[in-house]
Amino acid sequence: MDDIDPLNLVVVDDDEEVRTALRRLLRSMGHAVRVFGSAEEYEALPVLADCLIVDLRLPGLNGFELRDRLRLRGSAIPIVFITGDGGPSPGDTTAQGGTESLAKPFDDSELIAAITRAVSAKHESAH
């Protein structure tokens, strides 16, 4: 179920350990991954991606603020939020305006599922 087509993914997390682990995990699945330590760093270099995996709790702009700014600029890029302090429950998309959300620690299958849902949701809305 987790064998999906290779995607271009971006991870934004201020915790270097989490960044490194996610990059390693996603690469082992065959995806291309770029990582950033903050929303500002990503905004400074907004690479094209199929999905953003963003930590909610970030220094400076937080995850929600980054999403809002992207949407304001007209970007419909799929986003999966990850959060370390409970936060919104997985799959609760309405509260975050249709955004996927995962509580750390999460299983790789949950992550792939969330990414898949986010990407396909974008495609559905686009069609």
Add this chain to the structure above:
Amino acid sequence: MPATTNRQLAVRLAVSRALARTRDLDGVYSAALDALAECLDVSRASVLLFDPDGVLRFKAYRGLSSEYRAAVQGHSPWTPDSVDPEPLLVPDVRCEPSLQEYLPVFAGERIAAMAFIPLVSLGRVIGKFMLYYHSPHAFDDEEVQLAAVIAAAVAFAVERVRADEVAHRVEASSGFEPSAAAIGTWEWEVSSGVDRNERGDGLPSGTLRQVRQCNVESSRDCMKILDLDGRLIYINRAGLERLGVEDARDLLHRPLVDLWQEREREALGDAIARAKTGAIGRFQGPCRTPAGIMKWWDMVIMPIVDTSGAIVQFLAVSRDVSAPWQAEAFQAGQHQVLAMIATGAPLAQVLTLLVHLVEDQCEGMLCSVLLLDTDGVHVRLAAAPSLPDEYVRRIDGQPLGPRVGSRATVMQVGRPVIVTDVVCDCDPQWDVLRDAAMASGLRACWSTPILSTHKKVLGSFAMHCRTPRGPSREELRLIETAADLAGAAIDHHRSQEALRQSEERNRAILRAIPDWMFVMSSDGVFLDYHVKNPEDLLVPPEAFLGKSMHEVLPTWLADAHQRSFERALATDEPERLEYSLESQQERRFYEACIVRCDSDRLLSITRDITDRKRAELDAAAQRQELAHLNRVLMLAEQSGALAHELSQPLAAILSNAQAARRLLDHHPVDLDELRATLDDVIKNDKRAGAVIHRLRELLKKSNTVLQPLDLNEVTREALDLTRSDLLLRRMPITTALSPGIPPVLGDRVQLQQVILNLVFNACDAMSTVDPAERELTLTTVADDEFVQIAIADRGAGIPDGQLDSVFEPFVTHRPQGLGLGLTISRSIVLAHRGRIQAENNADRGATFRCFLPVATGQHG
């Protein structure tokens, strides 16, 4: 302060004895210089007396060159007319204007300081003695008083010896002393005698011409003629007077020995027997006059021969030698009085002895001592063994006033008052007493004040006389001496009394206080103790008295005491020592306060503080409970942040582990990547473990553990727990931790708790501030005594007047808080012997500062 010290008394007794042994002036001077050297430790001194021309002359000196004596000869601060001069003390001759002209002389003689002590007799200066010092000298009261004591004794001795010398000169010129040669030439002239029956009181018929020539009748001495059986056949007028007999016929034809006491009769018989052989018989002995006065007689018995050379009668010349005998008796009596004073005999006994002593010196005189009550108003009769009761009753207890006799007046004016005749004296002072005095046959009254060494009036000494007259110079001197002795006695008595009362007070205090007291030598031997209930002691007194504390106490406790002793002796400050001891049933706590009590002894005041200590421990336990509750609540508030702290490493672990499993499926397996992945798993697991460890530390209920801590490290650990939370709350945090600050003695968890409380407090204060303007700054600095951590915010600051109340309990603005964070922080800091304070910043926000004492070496 005690007016007459035992030392002064001892000096007085010693000087008085030394002076009494001397018979000439040189002996007096020598004794005076000895006394100065011994009592005042002055090796250079001199005695000078006024000569008849009023010039002070050196009479004796030690350590002075002839040049010096010549140079200062004639200099005197006083004249013979000076009245009651005070000693002149010159601590530094360079600073004394009146001595400037002598400075070169002093320099040559190496004299830097000196004292002029006047020798005063009957209020007049007769001379002085001088003390000389090599270097400037600060005179103390004790020295000056001792000098005055010696001066008084020396002046008295000088006057006494001078009077004796005058008496001897008079005697020598009268040429009385009978010689055997002269006696041998006396002959009877029987034919020219006058019949004694015709003359009645004249010489027997056939009186010797030579006897007549001796002017027998007018002689001052008692002359008797005895028949060969020793019977009295003639006595001259002086003899009758001396014996107090009016009619010679009462005595005639009685054996002479009958007039003497039993024990003197043998010696008298021997003297007569010797005269019978043609030699001169002589003996001395005491005999009471018919009036009852004890006299000392020197009797010479010589044979009277007729022309044929046969012994027909004896001439007995007895001379009253009581005067010199009395002087000696008076000296001895004074010694006895001084000895009684020194040995603490009751004051009434001492004064009564003194009165008897003076009365024995002056026939017919009645003496009394009046004391001024300590109220300064009433007079009390202290001694008047010979005064009539009626008179005594009228004086005793009278208030001091102008109408109660001269003896009370004397105390008011502080100088002698001589009333030569109470009848003629129209002074109203005698109004009250005149009748009583008259009724008692007292006509004259001479009083002198009794003064303390500080010239305070203590009472009066009075002599009463049955005939109206003034005192002789001799009598005045007696009164003065008696008043002086009485002053010493009263002074001493009062100082002893004050001492006794103070001791009694101390004993009462001792009885009242529950503390244990131990007097210890500086090397820790128990010398004495005071314990209200000895059964409370862990060890009975006999088990520790005389023993070293190292034998009695556990080694650690004895060592601790020894250290406290050394500090108390070195600093002269009280030392406190707290310790606990295990007895059979329980552990008890003690606090010892150790003070130095003299040069090498210490007083340890020990108190059982078990109850207080237990209350303190209970309070500490409650404080710890509360602190724990605060930590739990604090962590509950921070649960989001804590979850984040844990979920980050757990997420990294899980993702790394799942990546590793996928890496194993790749061909070929990238072993380097796999190894790095597993390393990261381990690292993040440890990271999660550390978070849990810190959580457990904060949540655990533990006793305070004091250890030397780096406050910078404690601050970093505290911030690690909350950093992500602060980030989320948009609280930018800045730290300025001074490197190399000294360690503080503290409990790690409690100090972290304080820092977190203050950080959260600062965050709350800034919650309504625009995130761009928020700033949280932690600073550490240190000085020699304290390490300070300051937590500054940019909030609204603390309202006026609430800078102190912010530390009060239940003052809170946080909905979840108990309002105890700052209160608990303060109690923690105080328990660390530190302090915490709040202040508003100059621009905006508040700063909380904790000061924690630098850990000293002994704890580290």
